Every structure is written in structure tokens, then in C-alpha cells.
Amino acid sequence: MKVLKIALLGFGTVGEGVYRTIQSHGVRLEEVLGKKVEVVAVLVRDKEKARNISKDLLLTTDFDEILNIPQLDIVMEAIVEKEPGFTYLKKAIQKGCHVITANKEMFAHHGKELLELAEQHYVSVGFEATVAGGVPIIQTLRQLLNVNRINKIQGILNGTSNFILSEMREKKQSFADALHLAQEKGYAENDPSNDVEGTDAFYKLVILSKIAFGQQLDWSDINVAGITKITSELVEEAEELGLRFKHIASVEQENGKLKGSVKPILVGRSHPFYHIEGVENAVNVEGDIVGSITLQGPGAGMFPTASAMLEDLGQLSKISKQYDSKSFSVKTNKETRRAAEYWLICNVKKKLLHPAIENVERLKNGTSIINADEKVVEKVREQYPGMEYFKIIGGYNEINRSGSTSLTATL
């Protein structure tokens, strides 16, 4: 029986997870692929590190040694940062290897080039693990794209931010304490800026928008904000209204242009993201036929991420012949109806004055809830220096004068 030869680039959390799962699930992979799967080489930065790895395979720091392996079939990449991963995968594709990557930073920047190059060389690029870890959102979108048009995608795409927000609410911790706990538990890096400032979620949104809308989302298209401005006081105030802060990345197409955001949003209990807690990720897709679908699951970690990469491997038997980068784009409903939205406004002690807003509710501590279009809210902020605003989705508890609460439906 022919052996499918794999080279693994990176042997950290993800690379080791892939290696161990190939060992433990070899029989199943053979059933799916019709071939025995073998890791023949591993590329790392430091060869001297102790690793639990077979002595029979090639352990190297030199990518040329990988390229020289005769009849190498697949290169699976789990290195950090854009380079050297991009250069290595380009060379692997040019050599005729299928490639599978977990590297979202690299893929958000260079995915288009890799897909086009792969098309020229009749090989495939798997990238399920770049978005939401073990949640099979890429495959789901591919399935949906055949007939449905995607109207909108939104997701809780950064588990570290979601963990911090959950801890702040449940345990009444400060942002700094919750971040410290995330670092202790290994959910956040020593330098957590990519996670808490929204960059990581933005990379994933770039990848999702390209699949769903066939367009590359750019930094300049959207405002990227993280969770660093969320205080425990704000979290508590939101809780009183029946709302939870979630860090949400979203993208939709309006008149042929992509419109998106990456920022904290207040979520009411009728929204599927309300109950997404801790390091979980979730993605909600609105298709014009199917309506709203939400997938949730582990957004990171050794085995969930390995699972996504191995599912890409399992797809190889089906897609190697018919793969083409254009199949990742779909047309969207041009006539997306927009209506006014509800917003929590903070740090404005007086009544907000603007002809296009309705002050739905004035609360304590300079906060109020208004009903307006986002463009109007942005204009209003120019008048009120220091004003912060958070979108509300999924309903909130209206606090009437008698102090009792009732649920108000929002858009």
C-alpha cells in the first residue's frame, strides 16, 4: 500500500498535537484516505530541545532537507509569525506538495497568494485550523456556499478575550487580574497584546470574509478594538441590564463593499453568543436560505487544533483534483436591509442630543441606552469627548421607574 508522506513544520503545542494524533489515529486515517499516513520529517527552530519523537524520522532546522525528501506528499505547518512559514509553504507547493496550515497570521496576510499558487500546481491548501481552532467553520462555509448566499458572519474568535470577560463577570475580577489568571492557565502569552487588542480576531475575520465574500478585508476597512477598555464597573452595569460583554468580530457585505468590526459588544440572553463562556469560540453565519447557524466549540489547544488539521488531511482524498481558489467566493445579498440599532453609551452625564437618536433609557453613572444607526452614534461621539459606546444585540433588561425589569427585543 502506498504511504502518504508528511513533513511537519513546527513541533510546539499544535505540531506535537498533530504528530500524536497521527500516531493514535493511524488506522482511522488509513480507512479515510486509503493510504497509510507517516510523518517522515519534523522541522523546528531548536534541534537540541528534548522531544517525545521517533528516532527514525528526520528532525531538522534546515527546510532544504525537507524539500529534498523524495515523493513528499504533504507539508503541515504550525510555526508562529508570517515568516518563515509563508516562504516554506510556497516552496512546498512549487514542489507539488499539498499544504495544511494552522498559522492564521501568515494565512491572513498571504492566503490569497498561496491559494492561487496551489491552483497553478494542482495541489490543495487546508486552513481549517486558522479560524476558531477545532470548530469546523471553514468546511461549514464551503458546504453552505453551494446555494446559500452569506449575508453576515460574526464570531467570538479569541478564546483568551472571552475567558477574561467571563472571569470579570463571574468572579468580579479586574481586567488585570483576569488577564493574569489567563496567563497562569496558559491561555494568554506573556505578551498578550494580539489577543486582548483584537489583532488575533481580526486575522481570523480576514480569513472568514475571504471565504464567504471572496474579498480581502483590509485594516483600513474596519475599526479593530480589543477588550482593554472594559472595566469591572462596566461589566457589572451590563449584568444589571441582563447583558454580557463579548468580543465579537463581524463582517457583512453592503453594496458590494465589506463592512466589519472587531470590538466588544453587549449581548442579551436571546442571542446565541450570550452563553459562550471561558475559552470557547463561536461563529454565527446568516445564509439567505438556511437563516442563522451557530457553531461553538474549543477555539484552541493541542488536540482541537490538531483535529482541524487532520480533518483537512481527511478532505485531501476528495478535493485534490477539484480544488480551486475561486470556489471560496460567493455572491451575497446586495439588498441587506439596515435598521437602527441599540447602543449602551457611557461617560456622558447629560441627555444625548441629536435629531436622529432616541434616548431609550438613561441609567446611572453617565450611561444611557439609545436607538440609532452606527453612523449617527459615531457623529454623536464627536460632540461628547470621552464618550464610549457598545452595540447591544439579543435584547436587554429594560429598567423602568418602578425598578422592575422586562426584556426588550433588539435587532
Ligand SMILES: NC(=O)c1ccc[n+]([C@@H]2O[C@H](COP(=O)([O-])OP(=O)(O)OC[C@H]3O[C@@H](n4cnc5c(N)ncnc54)[C@H](OP(=O)(O)O)[C@@H]3O)[C@@H](O)[C@H]2O)c1
Ligand atoms: N496553540 C493553539 O491552540 C493554536 C490554535 C490555532 C492556531 N494556532 C497557530 O498555530 C501555530 C503554532 O502555534 P503553537 O501554539 O503550536 O506555537 P508554539 O507552541 O510556540 O510552537 C511553535 C513551533 O514552531 C517552531 N518554530 C518557530 N519559529 C521557527 C522557525 N523560524 N523555523 C522553524 N521552526 C520554528 C518552534 O520550534 P522549537 O520547538 O524549536 O522552538 C515550535 O516547535 C501558530 O501560528 C498559531 O497561531 C495555534
